[in-house]
Amino acid sequence: MSTSAARSNGSATGIPPAPPLVRAPSPEGEITRMLGWLSLGLGVPQTVAPGRVNRLIGVRDDGRSRLWQRVVGVRELAAAAGIFSQARPASWLWARVAGDIKDLALLAAAWRRQEQRAGRLAAATASVAGITAVDAFTAARMSRLPEGVTKDPSFRMKASTTVRRSPDELYSFWHDFTNLPRFMAHLESVETKPDGRSHWRATGPAGMKVEWDAEVVRDRPGELIAWRTLPGAEVVHTGIVGFVSAPGDRGTEVHVDIEYAPPAGRAGSIIGKLFGEEPEIQVRDDLRRFKQVMETGELVRSEGTPEGTLARRLAKQRPAQPIEGSTS
């Protein structure tokens, strides 16, 4: 089979890469940045003026507690640096959680000495406990993002196949977006609107519904179509499909390049479930189905895979025996 997928950016086809992504800031991202500022805000006075901080939170101000303030302050500064410098600072958030627990232990030790101003100490303890909760919550959210997404700013899928039809024929079929659900496994429908925009409906496993609006950003008849989602889309992505004559009467090479924004929250879990561990397989499957439709006229179905090529069917094949009541 001539279907292939790759992550490399090199292009021998002359087809440009997917248009740049316009990313919406994720809520976790904002909280994380806030926590970074908080680290900075605590770390600086703790390192520079530990005595004042001691008095502020109601801890006895002596050499030992000043030393501890400085130690904690340096740790806060390190956390801030880590959070601001990394794209996905989940590990620094977990470091913050560990630090918070240490702080609570220090405060507990201060309580036992029973010589401080109890009101201020209680306020400080409550603050640290609250921050610990926020840190732990955010760290957990950040850590829960699907495999392969945490380190990359976005994820990208490239796949290609060769189809025994002309570039014009393939372009025309693809350009009528209402045809796409015939070979894109997760698409329910695509409606095109008079202004050139389109509305897409997809269904994931377990019947999850996702919808988005998209617009065409480049369109060269017989050569390529590029699109991107409009603001408000649950699954933010851009993509391009290009059609290039294959050498020696071999038909047309079809190259697809899709880039997804870093998923977060509901969209993240949807993408994670839609694509599983190998996002390329889904795109490759869609291209395989596209090839089947364009070359043979319809999806190829077996008893083991009655829906036609489908990644999640691979692991859960039906037995290869006729299906009760199936009919044309």
Next chain:
Amino acid sequence: MRATVWSGRNKVQVENVPDPRIVNSRDAIVKITSTAICGSDLHMYDGYMPTMKKGDVLGHEFMGEVVETGRDVDNLSVGDRVVVPFPIACGNCNACRNELYSVCENSNPNAALAEKLMGHSPCGIFGYTHMLGGYAGGQAEYARVPFADVGPIKIENDLPDEKVLFLSDIFPTGYMGAELCDIKPGDVIAVWGAGPVGQFAIASAKLLGAERVIAIDRFDYRLGMARDEAGADDVIDYEQADVLATLNEMTGGRGPDACIDAVGMEGHHSHVALHAYDRVKHATRTETDRPHALREAVMSCRPGGVISIIGAYGGMVDKFPIGAAMNKSLTFKMGQCHVQRYLRPLLDRIESGEIDPSFVITHRLDLDETPRGYEMFKNKEDNCEKVVLNP
């Protein structure tokens, strides 16, 4: 309908399953009149082929009568008598247009599974693992035949089933094995394996003008059939004789000009230790295939000769004598048979009386007796060579 169902290693039974229906517009439903057990069915019976599933209907050699056609099948009509080739091929893709039907690019909906093991996927095959499509097979009363407008050949004469049934697989497979040898006048061809495919490789090598054909096996009755029916000039029992030395002696020290491996992944070796080595690796799945015949063919072949592989392999082999192959300038040709390419010319040869493929049949059973057929064929009981089943 009744169908032969795989339910685990060494377990097949005839069960009632739903009747097949038209699913794709290019499908036909065939009421099966004759079907057979193939040597490659034993690889699944023995549990050596990955991606089988309990409940799979087996069988890829079958023929019968068309009882229903999809709306895009215009070359067949209800009542037509057809033989169905085992590779499912669309006829539209680049591979099919080049008559490489067994590597059709569209007929395996589970191509992603095969790509894991092979890089690219071959075609889908009836009743032959989920990696190769997950299609219900033909050891049954009925079968759905996808791409019926491309594959099946109509039998428009009154030749009995037994003479044309093997067009579905083993006759074209053996024939392609001989054709790949590129036989020239004076050529000596050695054939490992005198099972049904080996018999047709031998017979085809003679049809294609080989000077001498030498058959290699360990069962007297199979070697007898090779000599008396298929037309082998010499036979070697590899448990009685050293194959390399004997072939050298038979060829004036040159070695055979071409060697056909009609054994495949479950080969045996006369040397107990060597057989045990591969048997253990095979059984523990650290090697998927036992390539005894292939190793011996590589060692025996004359420098500059051809190795033609038509015995079925599934995955990886061990201790392959690539040094011998490379330094002796051997040419390797192989493949699952592109059956569709051979249907018409081989039917012509049958019609003209050049060959009667029914000579391999030793047992005729009712479909209900299929489990016994598998056991007999596997254990070579009662001199079993080929079992034909009648639903």
